[in-house]
Amino acid sequence: MNGTENIDPSRAQAGAAVSGLDASSLVPAAEGYERWASTYDHDPNPLLAREERYLSPLLLDVRGKRILDLACGTGRWLEKLMARGGVSGVGIDCSFAMLRVAKNKDAVTGRVARAGCESLPLRTAYFDLAICSFALAHIGDLGSMVRELARVTMAGADVFVSDLHPDAYTRGWGVGFRDKNRAMQIETVRRSIEAIVSVFRANGFECMLNETLWLGSPEQRVFEKAGKAHIFADASQVPAVLICHFRRLASQADVQFPRKHPEGVRL
């Protein structure tokens, strides 16, 4: 599979938007999520499905945890984690439209605030579990975001980060969707895994795990639902999702080299 074969804007709806869209289809994140919000939870999205298939078992029991969902969007993870026993939870996002959807979910109502991830309206050293799902590539100033994350989390806090895999960008995938009229691709910043991990390490996090996920047979059903079964075989050859698990160290002096943990880490 090469970049040219990937050119198929109709794939955008399945959450695997690709290159080949014309310049007018590329929109800033603010506009993109304003338009995507109303269908975000309903569009068949194999990337979200794959991420959940991996992360959900690791986050089954979060009883007593103080949870931060950074760039929470429609509150996908916050809703799940509160249902699994989170003692308190907050979702932060900069999109009014995404937060409007989030606020309609019972477990999320009253728990979300509009803010940029780079400057959090949150108290210091409070959260012991944070998740930032499919948002990293929209954050221009990753250093500021991770510095804030370090400030608001407690020593020992677990932080899970997911995003479209850097190799998927290289193969021509992007972040996008299709609204009534056209396919749209949302602006992103490309970073290598090493660049991401090094920003976290520089801010007092140990990398417990970085894992590459490929789409598998459960996601094939998502493609079928979206009427895209014919492109699944190619899509399943691409490293699709990156998952990182970081742990907040007590002090910068404790920062260690990241190591691979194939099974992930249970909380």
Ligand SMILES: C[S@@+](CC[C@H](N)C(=O)[O-])C[C@H]1O[C@@H](n2cnc3c(N)ncnc32)[C@H](O)[C@@H]1O
């Ligand atoms: C693909 S959505 C992911 C939403 C949710 N985390 C999920 O996985 O379903 C990306 C989200 O990042 C938010 N976002 C982008 N840049 C942001 C920033 N600088 N600060 C806060 N939120 C941001 C967008 O508004 C959008 O809701």
